Structure formats: C-alpha cells, structure tokens
Amino acid sequence: MSDSGTLIIGNCQAGVQLASTLRELGDTNPIVLVGEEPHAPYQRPPLSKAFLKGEATADSLTFRTHEFYRDHDIELVPRERIVSLTRTAAGGVAVAESGREFPFARLALTTGAVPRQIPFEGSELEGVSYLRTATDAAVLEQKLRAAENVVVVGGGFIGLEVAAGARASGKTVTVLEAAPRLVGRAVSEQTSAFYLQAHRRRGTTVILEARVVRFTGEHDRVTGVQLADGAVIPADVVLIGVGVVPRTELAEQLGLAVDNGITVDARALTSDGVTVAAGDCANLPNPSVTPGGIDRVRLESVQNAVEQAKVAAATLLGRGADYQTVPWFWSDQADLKLQIAGLSGGHDEVVLRGDPDSEKFSVLYYRAGELIAADCVNRPLDFIAVRGALHHGQTVPPAVAGDTSVALKKLVSPAPALAQKVLTT
Ligand SMILES: Cc1cc2nc3c(=O)[nH]c(=O)nc-3n(C[C@H](O)[C@H](O)[C@H](O)COP(=O)(O)OP(=O)(O)OC[C@H]3O[C@@H](n4cnc5c(N)ncnc54)[C@H](O)[C@@H]3O)c2cc1C
Structure with missing residues (x-):
C-alpha cells in the first residue's frame, strides 16, 4: 500500500461503510480495509437468527460483492490481524501478525467488540x-x-x-x-x-x-x-x-483515550485529533442527549456502525459534521419483532401503548415530559412514528400516547425544548 492512503482496521459494518463513504465523497487516495476474519465482510445480525435455522450461510450474508470493492478501488485484505501500530510524522505504519506492513497517511479504527x-x-x-x-x-x-x-x-x-x-x-x-x-x-x-x-x-x-x-x-x-x-x-x-468488550488494544497502543470503548467526539475523532474510530469499538457523545440525560454511550448496533462510519469518513476528509442521527435497533425473537428508537437511558416516565398480552404493544419513554425513545413490539408503525418524531425534534404528549384508537403519527406534535436544542446545535 502507498503511504498516502487510508488504512481501515476492522472490515465489517463500520469499516466497509467508512471505505464506501470515502469514495462517495470523492476521495481518490488508496484505501486498504484490513480484517482478521477469513470471510468477505458480512452482516452479523442474522447469525443469531436465520443462520442458526440453516436459512443463511456466511456467503449469503456478505453485504458487498467482490465487484464492489474492485470497482471502488478498495483493497480488501482478510486474514490479517494487526498487532502493532506506530505513528510517524507522515501518518504511520501498522504491522500484522504475519509481519506484513501497512503504511498509512490516515487511520480509522473499526475494530468492533468480542464476547465477554x-x-x-x-x-x-x-x-x-x-x-x-x-x-x-x-x-x-x-x-x-x-x-x-x-x-x-x-x-x-x-x-x-x-x-x-x-x-x-x-x-x-x-x-x-x-x-x-x-x-x-x-x-x-x-x-x-x-x-x-x-x-x-x-x-x-x-x-x-x-x-x-x-x-x-x-x-x-x-x-x-x-x-x-x-x-x-x-x-x-x-x-x-x-455482553461484549470493545476492542481497544490498538487504540491503547497509540495512547488514545479509552473508557468503555475508544473515546471519540461527535465527529468520530479520537483524542489524538487525527485518528477516527467508529462502530462497536467507539464511545461517543450521546447523539440524542436531553438535559440531565446520559452524556456518553457505546452503541452496539448496525445503524450506529453505519452512521458513525459516515461521519468518520467525512472527518478524515476534513468535512466533518456532527453525528446527529436517532439511534435505532431491532431484535427478532421467534415471531416477536422488537424495534427500538432512541435511547431510553435516563428516562423518568414511561407510557404503555397497547396490551402486552396481545404481543403487540409499545413502551414510550420520556424525560422531563419529552419523548426520548420507544420499544415497539410487533408495532412497526409506532416505531416509524417515534423515530420520525425524534428525528424532527418532535414529541408525543404522554397524556395521549397510550391511546391506541389513534395512529401514533397523528399524535406527534412539536417539542419546544428539543426543537430549540436542534436549532442551537
Ligand atoms: C449474533 C449477533 C446478532 C446481532 N444482532 C443485531 C441486531 O439484530 N441488530 C443490530 O442492530 N445489531 C445486531 N448485532 C450487532 C451488530 O452486528 C454490531 O453492532 C455491528 O456488527 C458492529 O459493527 P462494527 O463494524 O463496529 O464491528 P464488528 O462487526 O465487530 O467488526 C469489527 C471487525 O474488526 C476485526 N478486527 C478487530 N481487531 C482487529 C485487528 N487488530 N486486526 C484485524 N481485524 C480486526 C474483527 O475481527 C471484526 O471482523 C448483532 C451482533 C451479533 C454478534
């Protein structure tokens, strides 16, 4: 690899997105995406769902074709575990267990997590x-x-x-x-x-x-x-x-700040001001913090890996914009589809919408009267409504949120304090 390019360590959800966004943003420098696993980058969520039922294989879970990497001039390097990282004035060099060296001008850590x-x-x-x-x-x-x-x-x-x-x-x-x-x-x-x-x-x-x-x-x-x-x-x-433990060993070698993940700012920048980190390995400012709420979070979701990687790519190109998307997550257990919008940490009120015994209900979370999150079980329209409301800085008044005779999207109304926050950030 030429030492004018970007080295991305960790070739899964965040790493692939980061490489792909660099190209979308017009970066023409070399990109090397290195990972220790033997497979082409693949989706993990089906591993505990369709895969165990025999309905998916590692090949069917890959999220980009080989042609994608070739056409976007992204060098995909599987089966190489990076064990050492050194910074130089021009960038730095990563060394794999095999002894192979990867010089770089810019560095991204998307190293994920391992089971506890x-x-x-x-x-x-x-x-x-x-x-x-x-x-x-x-x-x-x-x-x-x-x-x-x-x-x-x-x-x-x-x-x-x-x-x-x-x-x-x-x-x-x-x-x-x-x-x-x-x-x-x-x-x-x-x-x-x-x-x-x-x-x-x-x-x-x-x-x-x-x-x-x-x-x-x-x-x-x-x-x-x-x-x-x-x-x-x-x-x-x-x-x-x-649970999982974030992979921070390389960040620690570089002397980067680490605290339940690699500490990054809203632009995915680590404490050295030049390296970016994204995905499960990163600990970021809570993108949907409300006054008095939880300041920093480490999110373990595909949505976060993808959105934070986009921010990290822009930051590497000097065009950073703060991470502001509403976190969301899903979990499929038997015929129960749970969809979570927002982060409920720090809530002081919950409203139940629907009857849990019917296996179709939502729980809406509030802090100081403002909607901050919802868990929606087999109620996809509630999920869409809450995600949209949070995205636009709106709320659903808690007094009416439990009324299932009215579609939740019809109950959405402006949230003055949140709207103010969005306008001033
Ligand atoms: C079974 C399972 C089910 C899940 N279900 C859901 C779900 O339903 N919904 C949801 O939103 N999320 C789900 N997740 C979480 C989701 O998959 C993760 O949040 C996402 O994969 C994070 O992406 P990432 O790129 O940050 O990290 P990872 O996917 O962990 O990828 C990091 C990669 O970096 C590599 N790496 C690390 N260190 C090195 C090194 N030193 N050298 C070389 N390579 C290195 C790792 O081997 C790994 O391949 C699930 C996860 C699992 C495991």
Missing part, C-alpha cells in the same frame, strides 16, 4: 460456546442440530434470539440470567416482563437471578450448568451471551 468471557470451571468443555463471528455461528449451528438440552447463559438480545430459535426447533431450552430481569440494560421493566412471559409461554424455562458456578462435563463434553443452589441444568450446548 466468563471464567467458570468447565468453560473449556466442548459444547460451551460464544457467538460473534460466522465461524462461531457455523460451529454453534452444528452443535445445536445434535442437541436436546440447550442452556443460554445471559438473557440479553443475542441469548434470547438463540433461545427462541432453539425452542422453535423443539429443543429443551433454559435461559439463565443473573439480573432480576431480562435485557435489563436496554429496555424498561415492562418490556423485560413481557419477554419473560413470552419466552415462558413458548416453553422456554427462564431463571432470573441465576448464579452459575461451573459447567459440568464428561469426557471433555459439557453435560450441565451448575447453579449456586446446587441445581444442575442438563446441557448438551451452552451459549454464553453476557
């Missing part, structure tokens, strides 16, 4: 799994096919998606969650309570406040999960889904 490991006795047993990559998913899919008893440790989105899929294919499934409720970091108590009931209705056993102490096994294969009360839940497969 739990060091229980028996973690090394065959059948104990994590899920992040297409390789992980292929192994898990094989194991699930032969399994009767599946235990999921962690009641977050990925764990619940895998649990729902395994249950739908007739397995005996147990979800063990250490907290008092499911998906506690991301949704309200109402939404958590709904998912608890919904999974139980479908025949999954969910144990809250479960304290796993070790994995039991025979002949190197997992046979169960032992809890602190002595109970052993039989298991042929254990999926551990207890």
Whole structure:
C-alpha cells in the first residue's frame, strides 16, 4: 500500500461503510480495509437468527460483492490481524501478525467488540460456546442440530434470539440470567416482563437471578450448568451471551483515550485529533442527549456502525459534521419483532401503548415530559412514528400516547425544548 492512503482496521459494518463513504465523497487516495476474519465482510445480525435455522450461510450474508470493492478501488485484505501500530510524522505504519506492513497517511479504527468471557470451571468443555463471528455461528449451528438440552447463559438480545430459535426447533431450552430481569440494560421493566412471559409461554424455562458456578462435563463434553443452589441444568450446548468488550488494544497502543470503548467526539475523532474510530469499538457523545440525560454511550448496533462510519469518513476528509442521527435497533425473537428508537437511558416516565398480552404493544419513554425513545413490539408503525418524531425534534404528549384508537403519527406534535436544542446545535 502507498503511504498516502487510508488504512481501515476492522472490515465489517463500520469499516466497509467508512471505505464506501470515502469514495462517495470523492476521495481518490488508496484505501486498504484490513480484517482478521477469513470471510468477505458480512452482516452479523442474522447469525443469531436465520443462520442458526440453516436459512443463511456466511456467503449469503456478505453485504458487498467482490465487484464492489474492485470497482471502488478498495483493497480488501482478510486474514490479517494487526498487532502493532506506530505513528510517524507522515501518518504511520501498522504491522500484522504475519509481519506484513501497512503504511498509512490516515487511520480509522473499526475494530468492533468480542464476547465477554466468563471464567467458570468447565468453560473449556466442548459444547460451551460464544457467538460473534460466522465461524462461531457455523460451529454453534452444528452443535445445536445434535442437541436436546440447550442452556443460554445471559438473557440479553443475542441469548434470547438463540433461545427462541432453539425452542422453535423443539429443543429443551433454559435461559439463565443473573439480573432480576431480562435485557435489563436496554429496555424498561415492562418490556423485560413481557419477554419473560413470552419466552415462558413458548416453553422456554427462564431463571432470573441465576448464579452459575461451573459447567459440568464428561469426557471433555459439557453435560450441565451448575447453579449456586446446587441445581444442575442438563446441557448438551451452552451459549454464553453476557455482553461484549470493545476492542481497544490498538487504540491503547497509540495512547488514545479509552473508557468503555475508544473515546471519540461527535465527529468520530479520537483524542489524538487525527485518528477516527467508529462502530462497536467507539464511545461517543450521546447523539440524542436531553438535559440531565446520559452524556456518553457505546452503541452496539448496525445503524450506529453505519452512521458513525459516515461521519468518520467525512472527518478524515476534513468535512466533518456532527453525528446527529436517532439511534435505532431491532431484535427478532421467534415471531416477536422488537424495534427500538432512541435511547431510553435516563428516562423518568414511561407510557404503555397497547396490551402486552396481545404481543403487540409499545413502551414510550420520556424525560422531563419529552419523548426520548420507544420499544415497539410487533408495532412497526409506532416505531416509524417515534423515530420520525425524534428525528424532527418532535414529541408525543404522554397524556395521549397510550391511546391506541389513534395512529401514533397523528399524535406527534412539536417539542419546544428539543426543537430549540436542534436549532442551537
Ligand atoms: C449474533 C449477533 C446478532 C446481532 N444482532 C443485531 C441486531 O439484530 N441488530 C443490530 O442492530 N445489531 C445486531 N448485532 C450487532 C451488530 O452486528 C454490531 O453492532 C455491528 O456488527 C458492529 O459493527 P462494527 O463494524 O463496529 O464491528 P464488528 O462487526 O465487530 O467488526 C469489527 C471487525 O474488526 C476485526 N478486527 C478487530 N481487531 C482487529 C485487528 N487488530 N486486526 C484485524 N481485524 C480486526 C474483527 O475481527 C471484526 O471482523 C448483532 C451482533 C451479533 C454478534
């Protein structure tokens, strides 16, 4: 690679978008997109959904064709793990484990995250799994096919998606969650309570406040999960889904500020003022902060990876504009489609719209009377209305938000304080 170009480390959602936006913005300098995985860049969300049902392969999940990279003159380099980074006056050089060197003028870190490991006795047993990559998913899919008893440790989105899929294919499934409720970091108590009931209705056993102490096994294969009360839940497969850890090791080598992710500003610029970072690895100013709300966030979603990468590309070209989009996310669990618009952290009021027992409802979150987010279960029109309202700095008055006889989009009205904030930023 010529040292006049951009090196993007991490070739998934954020990395590919960053490269593609550089070209869209007219950058004609060399772009190298390097990643350690063997596959062409692919979408991760289906790994816990269609892939495990045998409805997708790593190839079918790729989001760009080889022709795209060729036509946009983006050099895609798989199977190279960058292990060292050095800055020079002209840019710097990255060195891969193989010894290959990648000199660069500009640098982007889109290194993502890895599953948080739990060091229980028996973690090394065959059948104990994590899920992040297409390789992980292929192994898990094989194991699930032969399994009767599946235990999921962690009641977050990925764990619940895998649990729902395994249950739908007739397995005996147990979800063990250490907290008092499911998906506690991301949704309200109402939404958590709904998912608890919904999974139980479908025949999954969910144990809250479960304290796993070790994995039991025979002949190197997992046979169960032992809890602190002595109970052993039989298991042929254990999926551990207890969150992720951002990959910050390269940023740390460069001496960049790191705090639950690589610290970036609203333009995706890191603390050295020249390197950009985007996606799951980055910790950014909350794009939808309201007065007194949470200042900084690390978002784990495709939408964030894509939108932040666009901002990072513009910043590299000296045309930065602040990241301002409304975060959104989805999770498919059995026939339940959850769509989340905005960030509910720091809310002080919730309004329930619809009946959770009907498996079609939304929870709207407010802070100081202003709409800040919504969880919408099988109510896509509510999601679209809330996302649009937040985007335009509008609200839905909490007093009327629960009235399902009126379409939510008809209840949207200006939010003076938010509108003011948008105008002044
Ligand atoms: C099973 C699963 C289901 C999901 N479901 C959803 C969903 O329903 N909705 C949603 O919005 N999001 C979902 N997500 C999250 C979403 O996939 C991530 O937010 C998104 O992939 C983040 O993209 P990224 O490019 O920031 O990071 P990543 O996708 O993690 O990509 C980073 C890449 O960088 C590579 N890399 C890191 N360090 C190095 C290095 N030193 N050298 C070379 N390469 C390196 C990694 O190997 C990786 O390929 C899901 C994730 C998983 C795993």
